[in-house]
Amino acid sequence: MVVFGRISQALLRSSLTQSRQLSASAAHGHGEQAARTWKILSFVVAIPGVAVCMLNTYLKMQEHAAHHEEPVFIPYSHLRIRSKRFPWGDGNKSLFHNAEVNPLPDGYEGHKE
Amino acid sequence: MAHQAHAYHMVDPSPWPLTGAIAALLLTSGTAIWFHFHSLILVSAGLVLLLLTMFQWWRDIIRESTFQGHHTPPVQKGLRYGMILFITSEVFFFLGFFWAFYHSSLAPTPELGGCWPPTGVITLDPFEVPLLNTAVLLASGVTVTWAHHSIMEGERKQAIQSLTLTILLGFYFTFLQAMEYYEAPFTIADGVYGSTFFVATGFHGLHVIIGSTFLAVCLLRQVQFHFTSKHHFGFEAAAWYWHFVDVVWLFLYVSIYWWGS
Numbered sequence: 600m601v602v603f604g605r606i607s608q609a610l611l612r613s614s615l616t617q618s619r620q621l622s623a624s625a626a627h628g629h630g631e632q633a634a635r636t637w638k639i640l641s642f643v644v645a646i647p648g649v650a651v652c653m654l655n656t657y658l659k660m661q662e663h664a665a666h667h668e669e670p671v672f673i674p675y676s677h678l679r680i681r682s683k684r685f686p687w688g689d690g691n692k693s694l695f696h697n698a699e700v701n702p703l704p705d706g707y708e709g710h711k712e
Numbered sequence: 713m714a715h716q717a718h719a720y721h722m723v724d725p726s727p728w729p730l731t732g733a734i735a736a737l738l739l740t741s742g743t744a745i746w747f748h749f750h751s752l753i754l755v756s757a758g759l760v761l762l763l764l765t766m767f768q769w770w771r772d773i774i775r776e777s778t779f780q781g782h783h784t785p786p787v788q789k790g791l792r793y794g795m796i797l798f799i800t801s802e803v804f805f806f807l808g809f810f811w812a813f814y815h816s817s818l819a820p821t822p823e824l825g826g827c828w829p830p831t832g833v834i835t836l837d838p839f840e841v842p843l844l845n846t847a848v849l850l851a852s853g854v855t856v857t858w859a860h861h862s863i864m865e866g867e868r869k870q871a872i873q874s875l876t877l878t879i880l881l882g883f884y885f886t887f888l889q890a891m892e893y894y895e896a897p898f899t900i901a902d903g904v905y906g907s908t909f910f911v912a913t914g915f916h917g918l919h920v921i922i923g924s925t926f927l928a929v930c931l932l933r934q935v936q937f938h939f940t941s942k943h944h945f946g947f948e949a950a951a952w953y954w955h956f957v958d959v960v961w962l963f964l965y966v967s968i969y970w971w972g973s
Binding site: 633634636637638640641644645646648649651652653655656659660670673675676677678679680681683685686693694695696697700701 | 746747750823824825830831832833834837839840841843844846847848850851852854855857858861862864865867870874877881893894895896897898899900901902903
């Protein structure tokens with residue numbers, strides 16, 4: 600509770616004094632750098648970081664597509680639970696159902712034995 | 713207006729707390745009715761009433777603050793405390809889901825095969841889309857700070873650009889999560905793994921959508937000159953909320969996506 604009190608105090612104080620300090624220093628001619636700094640950080644660190652992760656995801660997905668294997672269906676009792684119908688559709692498919700990767704309780708659609 | 717010898721905001725009577733309470737009752741009981749009897753009437757009525765309440769209540773607050781000047785420094789202090797308490801309650805809301813996850817995963821039951829992830833569950837690779845999602849949210853945390861400094865320094869154009877960028881990153885996250893949900897080899901019906909995964913990440917996704925909406929409202933207000941360099945608590949509250957959603961994601965990523973796979 601003490602820690603929480605301190606954090607909330609600090610939050611209140613920082614946001615109240617921050618604007619005051621900034622406007623005070625702006626009047627003296629400095630302190631107008633913060634927006635510029637964060638703009639540079641956005642374009643030099645944040646956006647390139649996203650781009651690198653996009654490339655990583657793309658490359659890994661390409662790799663997966665190269666050696667795709669059919670999953671084997673095993674009717675485990677702790678998976679594909681249907682104790683109550685879903686309140687949509689035929690009540691047997693989850694909301695984000697994907698026939699390719701989500702088997703129904705009796706196996707994958709299409710390629711049933 | 714009559715002379716007022718204090719800085720506090722004496723609010724006018726408003727119907728919105730009542731309609732909000734009715735909407736909450738309709739939504740909860742309506743969801744139960746939907747699950748048990750497959751009727752959508754009550755839950756949709758609740759949703760419509762909730763949206764109408766939110767729109768009109770917040771419209772009233774913008775009128776009181778921006779146009780009538782009721783949000784004096786002591787009133788703003790109250791708003792700050794309110795937002796801090798609200799986010800604290802949200803922290804405990806998510807704590808419950810983390811508790812459920814760790815309860816199930818640290819000592820997996822024999823039914824699951826005594827292991828985590830449970831036998832037969834193919835998990836998502838944490839270093840593909842989830843890592844990209846982490847980068848997207850961290851980046852949006854940087855751009856929202858750029859927006860804050862732009863507003864404080866009266867850099868209108870930069871504030872609009874940075875806020876737009878933040879919202880776009882938020883939409884990108886939601887798009888990626890929707891894709892992951894569709895591609896996921898497990899579903900919410902796949903035992904306790906599916907339940908804990910989709911309930912925790914689903915509520916987080918809902919919070920991202922709410923945070924994006926909150927920021928979008930701030931962008932509209934910024935475009936319409938509502939914020940000054942010293943008076944923009946609406947934006948600060950949105951930024952706090954956005955950082956909170958960001959931190960929850962970091963915990964979800966490390967716990968459920970990374971350790972849990």
